Amino acid sequence: RALRMTEAATAPRVLSASTVAETRWLRLSTLSYVDQTGRERQWDCISRTTRPAESDVDGVAILALLRSGSSIETLLVEQFRPPVNTFTIELPAGLVDKGETAAEAALRELREETGFFGSIISTSPPVALSPGLTDESVRLCVLDVDLDAPENASPKQCLEDGEFIRVRRVPLDQLEQLLATRASDGLVPFCGLQMLVAGFCLGMRTRPQDPRGVDGPGERKSGRDACLAG
Secondary structure, three states: OEOOOOOOOOOOEEEEEEEEEEOOOEEEEEEEEEOOOOEEEEEEEEEEOOOOOOOOOOEEEEEEEEEEOOEEEEEEEEEEEHHHOEEEEEOOEEEOOOOOOHHHHHHHHHHHHHOOOOEEEEEOOOEEOOOOOEOOEEEEEEEEEEOOOHHHOOOOOOOOOOOOOEEEEEEHHHHHHHHHHHHHOOOEEOHHHHHHHHHHHHHHHHOOOOOOOEEEOOEEOOHHHHHHHO
């Protein structure tokens, strides 16, 4: 039924959720909501059943900045994803466990998926992955990885049963070419990674270039700071 058009009624909002089906990992619900005109409508939504009660996100995505001297690289992962029936190329990522913060989950997932140890630079607000389909959200965690640290001398993955993940180290200035090459090989890039690369490349192409590579008299940006600023 259409609600009476009042100022309060025109604010879109979800009224209720009815579970249609549920598995160990996922829940399909039908949402009843009110649109901007005050009309009640329905929307089907997929949710993860694994989000801890104390967490405001389901998981984390990880942008690892690997540094040694002035060089800077990042880490990508490739794995077979049954829903798309092919291999994907993605940022390292994973779910938040009970009792973990997003930052703690990011550090753990980096170690498990890639074998590297890092430290937190920044953590984003919750971001939606596919809001027309699911309420799944993540925080993007930017991590610093010191390649000269002893614990990163011989990285070793610690994968769960059923996980088969190939790790790729790639210089930031080669990200665009690598993604294009792997896409031509048939891999599907993670949307967030594709947008990250597009933004990085746009910033590099539109940023004024100083042939000395300095910001001011005698000041030179480190690889990590240049990347974050760009």
